[in-house]
Amino acid sequence: MTTLPADTKPNGPVAAAFLASGVASLVMGIGVVLNEASTTIKDAIGVDFNAFLQFDKSYGFGSGVGPLSGKVGLAIIAFVVSWVVFHLWLRGKEVNFRSYFIAALVLVALGFALTFPPIFTLVKPAG
């Protein structure tokens, strides 16, 4: 008869993966908002986020994709980097998983909200 081990691995690495996906979702949402508000931000502080996010023109990442290439590129970088950082921080640790999961869920919810047109168009200049 097969038996399952009574002890399981520490949950830190899974918490790290969940948090990383939350960070990536939020970065995607922030990218969308910065692009929509780029005219306002450029007028205010001189930084052109629309131009910055065009990774297709700046780095040849996805010809013809436009600012979406930057949003996607930054979200992927955020996913990989934050996963590595969180993994190094939490590996071998048994954490209060519920707290980490709620934090990840909040990040994901913000990502969903900021990628929803009725919300991100609130920052878009009229006209």
Added chain:
Amino acid sequence: MELTERELYTVLHGLVLGTLFLLAFGGGLAGLWSLRERYLTAEGVQERTPRLLIGTSVMAIVAWLTVITGTFIAYPWYRATPPEGVDRADPAALEAFPRFALLAQEKTAQWHEFGMEWKEHVAWLAPFLATAVAFAVLYYGAQLVRRNEVRRAVIVFFVLAFAAAGAAGLFGAFITKAAPVG
């Protein structure tokens, strides 16, 4: 009976990968939901763990493939800019430029302004969430049955990944109907 190169890619992006995604989600969700010690013997857990790993891994891989093909192959066709001289108010002249064709008429503009704007962004949440799910299943394997809080969290992220991909897929189908890239 023939398909253009563009139609072939959009079928691969939406229909083939979309179908695989749905299948993997259905199997994965059923496996995760019923992965409870009181329902299963130890042999049962060991037997279904590889299938659960395949289901969640396939969903993560398919999610990545879908957003990559959508963003880097189909999307540039969708947002192509008409050359000088093309009347941007005439939908008939904009057949090869779907974004501009949709925006040319008030009755179709929302397909771009709401549908495409949401789809192109929310779709990207799916691979991040699905990857975290696949990692959790890979990491714990059969031990996941003893980790109820992790299993429940995995189910929530799995459903959210499906919701993100589902919203994107639904609008993708509608937009393709209104203004195909092919």
